[in-house]
Structures are given as C-alpha cells and as structure tokens.
Amino acid sequence: MSFINYLSERPKLTQLGIVLIVFFILMSMTGLYHDLIVERHLFAKSVVKGEIQSSVGFAESMSMILNWQLPPQLVRIPELTFYHPVINTSATYVLIALLVTAGLLYKSFAESVNKSQWLRVNWFQIISKGFVGIIVGLLFIPTLYNWFFGEVTRSTFWEIPMMLQDFSQYLIFEFWQTPVYDPEIEDYEDYGRVRLFTRAIGATLLFLINLVRELLIGGFETVVSLANVFSDQSGWDWLNENKDKWYSSVPAIPWTVLTAGAFILGYKLQGVGLSILAGFGCIYLAVFGQWEPAMQTLSFVLVAAPVSVLFGVIWGVLAYKSRTVERVITPLLLVAQTFPHFAYLVPIIVFFGIGDHAGAVATIIFATPPMIRLTLLGLKRVSPEVLDAGRMSGCHNYQLMFKVLIPTARRDILIGVNQVIMQCLAMAVIASFIGAMGLGFNLLLALNQLRVGQALELGVCIVLIAVVLDKLSLAWANKQTDYFADLSFVERNKTALLFVAVFFAALLFAWFGNWMFADTAKGINYFYLIPHNKGITTEPFWQAGVDYMVSNWRADIKIFNKWLLVEVLMPMKASYLAMPAIATFVLTMGVGYIIGGIRSAIVVGSFMLFIALTPWWERALITMYMLTFAVIVSVFIGTIVGAICVQNKRATKFILLVCDTFQTFPSFIYLIPVIMLFGVTDTSVLIAVIVYAVIPPTRYTVEGLRNVPESLLDAADMSGATKLQRMFKIEFPLAFPHIMLGVNQCVVFALFMVIIGAFIGTEDLGQEIMQQLFSGGNIGSGLMLGFCVAFIGLAVDHLIQTWATKRRKLLGID
Amino acid sequence: MSDQQSVIKCDSVYKIFGKNAEKMLQNANGKVVAEEFQKAGCVVGVNNASFEVNKGEMLVVMGLSGSGKSTLLRCISRLTDATAGNIYIEGEDLTSMSDKELIELRRNKMGMVFQSFALLPHKTVLENIAFPLQVKGNSTKDSIQRAKDMVDLVGLTGRENYFPRQLSGGQQQRVGIARSLAVEPDIWFLDEPFSALDPLIRKEMQDEFLRLQGVLNKTILFVTHDFDEALRLADRIAIMKDGIIEQLDTPANIVLNPATEYVRKFTEDVPREKVLKIKSVMEPVGDEKDFSDLRVSEDAIIETVAEAVLADPKSVPVLNANDDIVGVVHSSKVIHVLFGENSTLESNA
C-alpha cells in the first residue's frame, strides 16, 4: 500500500513507469520481423518477394496483437505514399486539409476579442495555421491512414530528394534566363540568372580573399588576380607585357614586417600583454614554417568573419525591429544550430562550385546564425530605461540604434563576434573539403597521412590565429578616447608613425636578408618567408609519443576495445535497431508528454515522424545510439570533473581555460591518435566524440555550481550540513537546470562530432551525408539528411529546454 | 493668464494597456472602471488625469507601486502615447506633434532622470553627459566643454573618465542628473531618482537636488513613493491610486484636508509637524499683550521651531515675509499637532 501511496504522490514517476513498461512490451513483440527490421530494404524485399505482408487489416492486426505479435505496419513504417491509390482522385484529402485549416482558423477567430481587426492582427498566425492545416490534412492524415491500411508503394516522401534536386537544377540553369556573351564561342548564350547571381557573389568573395591573400603572400600578382576575376585572360596578358617593369616584381609583405606590425597593433589596442601574444603568435607561425598556409587561412577569415558579423548584426537588428522577421528567423536559427556542416556543403557546391569562395560561403552561412542570435539577445536585454534615456536625449531612430542600442548590447554582440571568429576557424578544416586553401587543407593532408605531430602543430596555428584575432577585435571594440590630453601631432599619431618607421625598418631588414642568406646553399631569405619544410618542427617528438603508445599499449587497448565492442556497443546498437517503430514513438512521445504535456509530445513526435518517413530511419537509429552512448559518458565525466574542479579556485580557472582551448582546437585532430589505437571502429568515433562533447557539461557544471547563491551555502553550513550533504542537497539541485543546459550543448557537440565521425567510418547519417558530398551531391538528399540530423538535435533540445525552463521557474531562479 | 503660466497641462489623459484599449475606452464613455477593463485583458495605467503645472513649480507625484506614476510621466514626455486626452507643453499640443517636432522638443526643452540611472555603459561620465548634446549635432569640443561644466555642477570633478560601472549609485545618479541638465531643459522629469540609493546618500542627494533647483528654478515633475521625500521637495503633491489622481494639492492641505478616504489613510502616519507650517496653527492676534520675545516666520515648518515655542510659556508672534506680525501661536496648539488629539485633553486638564 505504501508503494502505491508513494507513486500516487509522484504522478510523473508513474507516467514514466507506464511509458517504459509499454515500451518494453512493444520491444518484445517484434516476433516474426525480428531479423528483418534491421535494414529497411530487407523488410521491403521480403514484402516484394511475398514472404510477408506489408500491412494487414484491422481485424487481423488485432488478432496478431493478441498473439503477442505486432502487425507489420507498426514494426516498420512502410514506404508510404501520401495519396492512397483508391481515393487519390476523390479530392478527399484536399477536403480534409481544408477542413483542418478551417477548424484551426475558426478557433482563433472565435477566441479573438476584436473581430473586425482579426485579419490585420493575426495575419501571420493565419498563414502559419493554414500551412499546418494543409500539411496535416494533405500529408499526415493520409500518411497515418496508409500506415495502417495501405499498401507498400514507393513513398512520395522518398521522392522529395529527387524533386529538390530537379528543382535546384531548374533554378540554376533554366529559371529566368538571360543571354550572356561568351567570348569562347563568340556568341550569346542563355544563362540562368540565379547562377549568374551566385557566381557574382562567389567572384566577389574570391576577389576579396585574393586581395588580402596576395597582399600577405603573393605580391604583385594581386593585380592579375583582380583582373582575372572579371575576364580570364587580360590580367595575365597585361602582366606578360609589363614583365620587366620594376613594379611587376614588387613582393608581398615579409613576415618580419607583419610580425612587427602585430606587436605594435597589440600594444596600441591594449598593452604589453596583447602585444606579446599577437607578436609571438606570428613568430610561431613563421618559425614553424606555416606562414604561407596561415596567411591563406587568415585571408579567408578576414573576409568571412566581417561579412558574418555584418549579416548577423543586420538580421539581428531587423528581427529586433520586426516581430514578423523574428518569428520567421527563430526556427531557422534553431535548425541552423543543429544542422550538420557537411549537409550545408552539398548545396553550396551545386550553387557556388568549389574553391575558396565556396568555403567562405559555407563559413558565412555557418557563422552567421550565432551572431544573429546573440545580437537579438543583446538588443532585447537592453533595459527599457536606457532606451527611454536615449529617446529623451532626442535621438532619432538611427541614432537610437547605433549610438544607444547596439553599443549597450555590446557585451552580447562581442560574444557573438568571438563566436564568429571561433566558428570561422573551426570551419577552416571543413571548408577545405570544398576547396578552401590554408591550414585546414594541410591539416586534412596530415590527417590522411596519419602525421600526428604535423597535424598538432597546424592545430595550434589555428587556435593561435583564433585567439589573437579574438583578443584584438575585443580590444579594438573596448578602446576609449581621452578628451583631456592636449596632444601635439606627433604624440597623437605616434603609433602610426612608429608603425611606418617599423614598417620600413623591417622591410629593410627583410631586404638585408637577401645578402645575409645569399651564401647559404639554398639561397632562401628567412626574413622574407620561411617555407613550410624549412621551419622547425616538433613532429618527431609527437610521432615518437604516438609510436610509444601504439607499441606499448596496443595489446591492452585491444582487449579493452574488444570487450567494449562485444559487450557494450554491439548489443546496444542491435537493440536500437531492433526497436519497432511504434516503440520508438511511444518512448519519445511519452517522455515528451511527461516533460511538456501534449505540446511537447506532438513536437517530438513530428520530428521523429519526419525521420521515420525518409529512407534513412536505420541510419538515424545508429546515429542515436552513438549519440546516447557518447552523451551519457560525457555527462558522467563532465559533471564529476566539473564538480571536483569547482572546489578550488585555481582548478576552476584552469579547467575553464582547457575548455576554451579544446573548443577551438580543430576537432579532427582527436581522430588521429584514436584511430591509431583503436582502429576503424565505433570505439574510435565514440572516444573522439566524447573528448569533444565532454567540454560543455564540464563548463556548465562549473558555472552552475559556482553561481549557487552564497547565502544558501551559508544557511546550509549553519544548519550543520556536511560538505557532501551540502553538495547533494543544496548545490546540485540548484545548479541542475544550468547543468542540464550543459547536457543540451553536449548533445549538440556530440551530434556534430558523430557526423564528423563518418570520416573514420560509420554507418550512420553522417556517412550518408559524406557520400552525398563526395559523389558530387544530390541537393535533395543532402538537405533531407541534414534535417534528419538537425531534428534529432532539436527534439532533444526541445525536451531539455522545456524541462529546464519549468524547473527554473519552480526554483525561482531568474 | 493661466495658459501663459502653465508649462504642462493635462486634459483628461487616459493610458490603457492592452489590445483593444482604444475601442473599450470609447465604449466606456469616459467612465473607466479598472476591474471591468482588467477582465477584458486591459490594464489601466492612467485614468482621467487633468492638471496643470506652472512655471518654476515642483509637482511631486506619489502613490503605491503600480499606481501609474511612471506611466503618467511617460505620457507627458510621450515616451508612450496616451490612449486619449490632450497634453499641452507650453501651450503646444504634445499628442499631435510629429516625430520631428517631438525630437526637437526633447532636444531643447526636456530632461529626464531615471530610477535605475540608465547610463550608457560604454561611455565615460563625460561622454554620457555630452551625449544629448552630440545627438543634437553640437561639435564634440563644445559638447565636452559643456559636459565638463555639468560635471563641476554636480560635484563629480576628477571622475570624468570613469565608466558608470566604476561609480557608486549616488555618483551614477549625479551623472544622470548632469546628463538631463546638459541641454538646459525648461522641464525636468524625475522618475524616482533616489529610490535606488541608500538612505544616507538619498538625503545627501535630496539636499543636492534642492540646491540645484535653487540655482536653476526649473519646472519639475518628480515621482516618488516616499512621503518624506515628497514633503521635503514638493510645492504641490499629486496622490495616485490605480491610475486616478485622488488629490492634487499643497502638502499641508493634503494632510489636513484629505479629499478621499484613501488619501486620509495614506497620510495618516505622516508626522504633522513635518508638513504643517506655523501659518496653519497660528491664531489671529487677540487682545493679549504679553508676547514672548521669540519671533517665528509663518512659513516655518512646525517641527523646526517646536522646541523653542514649547519652551516659551507665552504666545509667540508670527511674522510674514515683510516682518509684520500676522498672528500668534500657543504652545498648546503645537502640542496638539505633535501628540494628537488626546494629548490636548491632558494638557487642558
């Protein structure tokens, strides 16, 4: 009896129990289909062969269920068609769609107070409800109908990738054509305007990147690259004609000059500390012989980052100004947060081709959303009084935005800039998949050759550039003017003058290098540029380390690896794959219901349904299995490490620093040692995922525990709690919502890495995306796969956010 | 005459928050009952406010939290648009002004101080104060020069290059005050400017404020929910409840003749001697000849002279501004004010 009482006091627990029981019951009811549901095509094949039926009627279903056997349509969502062949022409579905829409709209109309204004006030709602109505009526209801009563036929859903592909081809080549003169065939040819447009964007970006790049490492060829953007030959011709003029041999800026500049810039913007960081950063790049690729990457970032920041601020401001823009943008931002990078790349290749500009486009698309989000957040957080103060000072709208709102929201906007820079460098590697030059590309090469040391050095270069750029931009934004100093011209411009002086000094210095190094055998001017194979390197050291690990630990690791694979991972994977579809839905929607009621259940269910209807349900299950495992282990490690480190101030600081570094460190690097030790197995992927995904739970645990109000801790001490009691009774419960946000981030990070794990070799969604990428790309499949991954992330995100919000309200935090 | 003098004039001003506020107000025909509106999802901020403020006068608006004080202020500065009614600033209709005119008005005639200071966090003290001038388009040099003067005026000399976060609350509010005064406004709005400060600093800031007002003599709308503060500063006090101005009068009248039950309750605990001037307890000079040597001014607050008057067994003559004797006070009257009705009986007995 007391057990019943216990449960009745905890309805959520009871609900969870029921969901789990139902889930396991369903799990045990696959029976006949147990071996077939691992791969969808096996199931379909058996249907075609006539071995099994794709779906059975209602009465038969019932009798099957009574015999502890799920009917086929509940085990595996069949390949559905939206239009049932029999009633396809009868317009029933259109009617249903209209009815649903009308119902939704009528409800909204009946609830509104002011009927005459209804249309004007609710237009956005009306459109979105109409959309929902049509989707539900036209797609989901027939889908569900078919699910239970239909035949296995080729699903319309499965046609979507092809449709998207055709559509994009049409958009690029045939839509809205215009004749363009082609000098090759000396005639006009029809081009799609969309392609001309994307090409123009690509050319502009390429021009900017090359401009910066040639200044840094190319020299006078700049002019050529400028000219070449617009026509193919004239630049080179011109250069050939003027070959012996003095200016055609003007070289690029020597690294010594740039390094001196970095020292001065750092000093000017902030002081000695930044000066040293920036200067030695440059020296590192040069001395390790990475100057050239580093400058390539830098030129790429110097173009992509400002563009992202600009777009981000513009859209953030628009979203702040207009409710409509905000409502349209918010879901897009959510999706962008979890959309896998690789999936972006496919459409980009199709629209922009391959090269630095395509990489830049990918980077911009990827780096802009956080900027938008943070701009919007910052603007919204500006206190209304400050806004009023601005208005009372007589600002017009423009002044209000640029002199009051944006500067006041600056803290968040600067975090956004920091994010953009970090994202740009994180993308350096991924962008090199579609032809971006620089450190990322070299890193990829090093990875392919399994050269740990070199990859590590390259990784450090990337982190260095990120940190220096971040700090410089921060210092620049924080600079202030002194209105009191009555300075002379020289004093006011002393940095500029110093810069000019140093510029020429370093230039001379570099020039002298011509003689200094003239005697050495190779005749390389080290003051001008240190070629990549002439720098110092620590590679042998790292290589030796890895060799040592491989030779000494390999045997033990092999045993562990085998145990893990056989005892844990394989069974886990198998049980995920053996889930009948209906059981998955019961579990996810049930948890959704417990956390956020009907609404959450529907949201999560819709995400799952989308995935289930695509051809990649099994792949998604594999992704989910890796995700679950990695997240559980990461959260376990992260919270423990975080909780231990927070006990000590110095340890806290240290662990936060480690988190920051690891986050910028190109995630690919983790893969090498792991592959060498664990081979091409799921273990490798999972370890790499865990190393990366452990960062957020650690960080959020530290932050959450640190921010528990002092007064509560004192209260606990006063009531005589031991340290452990205090930890588990006070600190953890209060920090829990924040830690859960860390778990949320952990899922996003893990998802990101699981997809990248395709690089090692997995069988999940990531692999599929990778194949789309390398096979030239079907836009439709790429996007659909991207959405599958994004929806997994979003479903988890939705659940955790809903829970954390409720919990925080309950605890009265913020 | 009154049109010339009244700098601010409100004429049946309503402010109602909510979707269908305007329509509901039209239907209500001027009789707004807060509860009815609440049911329809509207919140009544200001309910039929009509009053005038004269040049150089300080009107203090009082009321409990949520009574609509800030909303009234925001209507008069048109930070929000009133739902109905007219507001005139120096005879010009505020509600029908274009954005451009409004900006002109704010740039030249209005200044506002905020409860939470509302300084721009990225600007130094000097830049914050110069901000309204720069917005106006003044040259940086002039603006900074003027801002320096303002810094001196509010006593922050030496902290010009500090950022707001490096200042104490009192100092931040000084910056807020200096900023609002930088454009030399004629009308000065202050929305609970001192309530975020601790009592000691608040007192100091009130003194400072009185000093400034002595020098500048602006037309002021001052919001507070601290009665002591109101008494110290006000020429007239408006008491608000649920958006309605319950009473608008001099401090003494509000305490002595509360117009409504609410005002009576509100002022119940206010120490009379802090409000009342000698004028209100003096009696006409009778046939008495035996005056004390002490003289008090008719405008003196009772509290400040009570001790001297009580120490004197004889009646004390009261002087007006021209040093003519206009009446006398008896210590019994002062006791009456100090200790209430019951004590009178005792002293009589």
Ligand SMILES: Nc1ncnc2c1ncn2[C@@H]1O[C@H](COP(=O)(O)OP(=O)(O)OP(=O)(O)O)[C@@H](O)[C@H]1O
């Ligand atoms: N933007 C708004 N939207 C809806 N209701 C509002 C808005 N601003 C104020 N209100 C409501 O109007 C009423 C009056 O608010 P107001 O801010 O004027 O009160 P107040 O007297 O200034 O209170 P306080 O002393 O706390 O500052 C309150 O009930 C408040 O909830």
Ligand SMILES: [Mg+2]
């Ligand atoms: Mg207020």
